Amino acid sequence: MAPKPSLVSVVDDDESMREALPDLLRQFGFAAEAFASAEAFLASEFVSKTSCLLLDVAMPGMSGPDLQQELTRRRQKIPIVFITAYGDTSVLRRLLARGAVRCLVKPFSDAALLDAVGAALT
Amino acid sequence: MAAQPVAPAGGWIGFGAPNGDDADAGAAATDLTNILDTVEVPIVVLRRDFTIAGFNKATADEFRLSRSDVGRAPRDNSRLAGLPSLEEQCREVMASGVAARADFRDGDRWFVVRISPYANGERQVSGTVLTFTNVTAFRASIDQVIYERECTKAILNAVPDPLAVLSPDQRIQSGNRAFYSMFFELASLRTRLKGMLAGGRAFDPVEVDQVIPGEGRRRLILHAHPLALPGHPERRVLLTFEDITARRQAEAANDLRAIAERKDGLRRSEAFLAEAQRLSLTGSFSWRVSTDEITWSDQLYRIFEFEPGMPVTLELIGTRVHPEDMPLLGDRLERARDAGTDFEHEHRLQMPDRSIKYLHMVAHGTRDEDGRLEYIGAVQDVTARRLSEQALGKAQSELAHVARVSALSTLTASIAHEVNQPLSGIITNASTCLRMLAADPPDLDGARETARRAIRDGNRASEVIARVRTLFTKKELATESVDLNGATREVTALLMGELQRNRVLLQLELAQDLPTVTGDRIQLQQVILNLVRNASDAMATVDDRPRQLLIRTEDEDGDGVRVSVRDAGIGVDPQNMTKLLDAFYTTKRDGMGIGLSVSRSIIERHHGRLWAEPNDGPGATFLFSIPVSQRP
Numbered sequence: 001m002a003p004k005p006s007l008v009s010v011v012d013d014d015e016s017m018r019e020a021l022p023d024l025l026r027q028f029g030f031a032a033e034a035f036a037s038a039e040a041f042l043a044s045e046f047v048s049k050t051s052c053l054l055l056d057v058a059m060p061g062m063s064g065p066d067l068q069q070e071l072t073r074r075r076q077k078i079p080i081v082f083i084t085a086y087g088d089t090s091v092l093r094r095l096l097a098r099g100a101v102r103c104l105v106k107p108f109s110d111a112a113l114l115d116a117v118g119a120a121l122t
Numbered sequence: 123m124a125a126q127p128v129a130p131a132g133g134w135i136g137f138g139a140p141n142g143d144d145a146d147a148g149a150a151a152t153d154l155t156n157i158l159d160t161v162e163v164p165i166v167v168l169r170r171d172f173t174i175a176g177f178n179k180a181t182a183d184e185f186r187l188s189r190s191d192v193g194r195a196p197r198d199n200s201r202l203a204g205l206p207s208l209e210e211q212c213r214e215v216m217a218s219g220v221a222a223r224a225d226f227r228d229g230d231r232w233f234v235v236r237i238s239p240y241a242n243g244e245r246q247v248s249g250t251v252l253t254f255t256n257v258t259a260f261r262a263s264i265d266q267v268i269y270e271r272e273c274t275k276a277i278l279n280a281v282p283d284p285l286a287v288l289s290p291d292q293r294i295q296s297g298n299r300a301f302y303s304m305f306f307e308l309a310s311l312r313t314r315l316k317g318m319l320a321g322g323r324a325f326d327p328v329e330v331d332q333v334i335p336g337e338g339r340r341r342l343i344l345h346a347h348p349l350a351l352p353g354h355p356e357r358r359v360l361l362t363f364e365d366i367t368a369r370r371q372a373e374a375a376n377d378l379r380a381i382a383e384r385k386d387g388l389r390r391s392e393a394f395l396a397e398a399q400r401l402s403l404t405g406s407f408s409w410r411v412s413t414d415e416i417t418w419s420d421q422l423y424r425i426f427e428f429e430p431g432m433p434v435t436l437e438l439i440g441t442r443v444h445p446e447d448m449p450l451l452g453d454r455l456e457r458a459r460d461a462g463t464d465f466e467h468e469h470r471l472q473m474p475d476r477s478i479k480y481l482h483m484v485a486h487g488t489r490d491e492d493g494r495l496e497y498i499g500a501v502q503d504v505t506a507r508r509l510s511e512q513a514l515g516k517a518q519s520e521l522a523h524v525a526r527v528s529a530l531s532t533l534t535a536s537i538a539h540e541v542n543q544p545l546s547g548i549i550t551n552a553s554t555c556l557r558m559l560a561a562d563p564p565d566l567d568g569a570r571e572t573a574r575r576a577i578r579d580g581n582r583a584s585e586v587i588a589r590v591r592t593l594f595t596k597k598e599l600a601t602e603s604v605d606l607n608g609a610t611r612e613v614t615a616l617l618m619g620e621l622q623r624n625r626v627l628l629q630l631e632l633a634q635d636l637p638t639v640t641g642d643r644i645q646l647q648q649v650i651l652n653l654v655r656n657a658s659d660a661m662a663t664v665d666d667r668p669r670q671l672l673i674r675t676e677d678e679d680g681d682g683v684r685v686s687v688r689d690a691g692i693g694v695d696p697q698n699m700t701k702l703l704d705a706f707y708t709t710k711r712d713g714m715g716i717g718l719s720v721s722r723s724i725i726e727r728h729h730g731r732l733w734a735e736p737n738d739g740p741g742a743t744f745l746f747s748i749p750v751s752q753r754p
Contacts, residue, residue: 014543014546014547016543016544016546016547016551016575016578016579016582017543017546017547017550019547019551019575020546020547020550020551020554020572020575020579021550023551023554023558023568023572024550024553024554024557027554027557027558027561058539083546085538085539085542085543085546086538086539105542106542106543106545106546107542107545107546107548107549107550108546108549109549109553110549110550110553110554110557113550
């Protein structure tokens, strides 16, 4: 039996991303789940099963960095790849400093996505 | 003696000649005749009917009477005709038996005529006897005396010292004018007293200065009260004197004190004013326009750093005024010469050490009764304020620039976010689609679904762009009737201070009876403001010519209204004329190009046109034209 593919969870308030990203991730051979908010992800059964988190920065309610802090507090060491539509470099630097694996600025290529997820899983 | 009884020529005439019947009587008559003819006094006897009965030799000599005059009236004699009302007087003398006197002038001789009754033996008055006493010499001596007395009087009256002659009982007999004026100008006093005595008129007290021996000069008030004493029909006057010297001196001292206090108060308020001027760095001046006579307060001398009291002329002031500000100030003063209305002006001074002072002048025009114009005003040294304002203005404009940039970046970020979301979707979906098609076997349903999503996201992106464009361009256009003259005046009033600071000489040429246009007043004013600011900025580096800015409104033959803003600035390269109005094109650091393109879009939304033209001389003209309101 083939090893169970790694689960990549997507948390983004943008519906178009929630639709498109899981399909692409599955094309890469990963398992994928999408959540509309940080709260929905935390409430789900997939937190502990997630190998990589694709996390939007700006969301209504709990933001991406808020979720990052909450996971640290819960000692859930999930590698995080931030995805953001704002290209503010100072914000990106801060996120990387807090332990994010990569920051992808929308729009990003499929290669960049694969590279970032690959880096998160190693 | 063997005398021949011959009557001498002109001898006693008219009386019975001695006859031989009565030798004694004849001798008596002869005696009498001799006596009468010896008397040098002319004697004439008149009968009851006033005819001449006889006369002596003196009469014949003096008045040329002859024998033929006997029996005639004296008035028939040319000399005696001068005796006034002789017959009347003779009649009276005959009636009363009392002698009378009359003066008679014969040529330059004077006689006193005595008219005496002529009584016959029965003491019956039957005529008159006239005797003529020559008083010519006597009268001459009296005239001489009168003349000499008048001369003496004139001399005495001219003497300033009072002189008086006293009678033995100490009464004043006579005095010179000095004497009378010393005693209360007695003549006028007498008149007043006479008026009071005659009609009971009230007597106003008279105040006089009097030198009293041993007392010195005293001030006296003279009162007069009419007195009616019982048993004395004539009125009398009680005169009283009141010495008010001490009171007057006290009053004078009070007056002096009051004057001193007033002077002191004045000095104090002058000192306050000077101190206030010094503290507020404000000097005051007056300028008589017709004579160019200028007076300055001390503080103004300090501000201009001239020696206090130096005569101030416009030329002298000109030596301190900053050369760049001279044309504007000169223009302002020239206009003030005619206008006579209040004005304000700001200009700079360049001091000998090259330092700069900023002055704010406020002047108020007044005219005297002859219509001559004078300005009274104040000049404040506002250097400190201007410098801090400039610093503040610089800080503000930097802040505004930062705000503009940050607002723009926020806006850009938000636009980028809005656009990047669907772009990410498109790219991700397209990537997925390619991979699904490349799979073996290809996932055609999945590819179709992702391609459909990519199209959907593409539409989303285009909606975002449309929304941004709407955000920037689509504004509700208020439509009202706009008077572009009024709109222009409001804008220039708003910019007056800024233009003056930038030393721009603004000139308005607004057309009369300009038709109104339909549109948004505020937006049109923004366009005018934008053009005026641009013009002012374009002249910021111009120092070799006046920074002249002309705003003109014109009626385009009833079809449209044209507003032009002409500057004398650096001008515009003709090649850039059209590019100038394109969005985001700018020759300036702070990106006013956007202002011009916004201006153009505002004008175009008013169905008008905005363009630029190079001037014949230096600078450029920006113009816009808007159709006039449709008349109903």
